Structures are given as C-alpha cells and as structure tokens.
Amino acid sequence: MIDILAISGSLRAVSSNRALIAALARNTPPGCRVSVYDGLGRLPIFNPDDEYGPDDQGGRTPREATALIDAIT
Incomplete structure (x- = not known):
C-alpha cells in the first residue's frame, strides 16, 4: 500500500x-491511499525557541505541529 499525504499550500476554501x-483523493488507484491534511491554517509560526526552549530542557512542540x-x- 502506498500512502500519500496531500497538503494544499492555499488556505482559500475554493x-x-x-x-x-x-x-x-476521490480517484486514487488501487493500492494507494491519499490522506488530505487540512490543518495548514492552524499551524503556528515556527519558532525554534518554542521547540527547544527551557520547558524541562526539551521544549514543547505545539499540538498542531505534532499532529x-x-x-x-
């Protein structure tokens, strides 16, 4: 099975x-699965200080980035 994660760079609904x-996604051939990621607009601006900050020295990855x-x- 081939898994594809499709991400649109546009946030416009249309x-x-x-x-x-x-x-x-509707016309995927047999043996292939397409998942559509729709959380682009919820991703935070990347800040390395948030990822590797002092929170127990491991930092914290924002929930939507983890998803x-x-x-x-």
Whole structure:
C-alpha cells in the first residue's frame, strides 16, 4: 500500500489546489491511499525557541505541529 499525504499550500476554501487534491483523493488507484491534511491554517509560526526552549530542557512542540509530524510519519 502506498500512502500519500496531500497538503494544499492555499488556505482559500475554493482554491484550485484544494479541488485538485480532493479529486486525487476521490480517484486514487488501487493500492494507494491519499490522506488530505487540512490543518495548514492552524499551524503556528515556527519558532525554534518554542521547540527547544527551557520547558524541562526539551521544549514543547505545539499540538498542531505534532499532529502534522505524526501524519507525515
């Protein structure tokens, strides 16, 4: 099984990129699975200090960033 995570770089609700990704997800060939990531607008601005800050010396990854990392993994 081939797993594909599709991410549109546009946040517009009627974006042509989103429409293409939706069409891809609906027309996936056998042996392939497409998951559409829709959390782009909820991602925080990247700040390395948040990731590796003093919070127990390990920092903390924002929840939505963790969700994206898990989806990619």
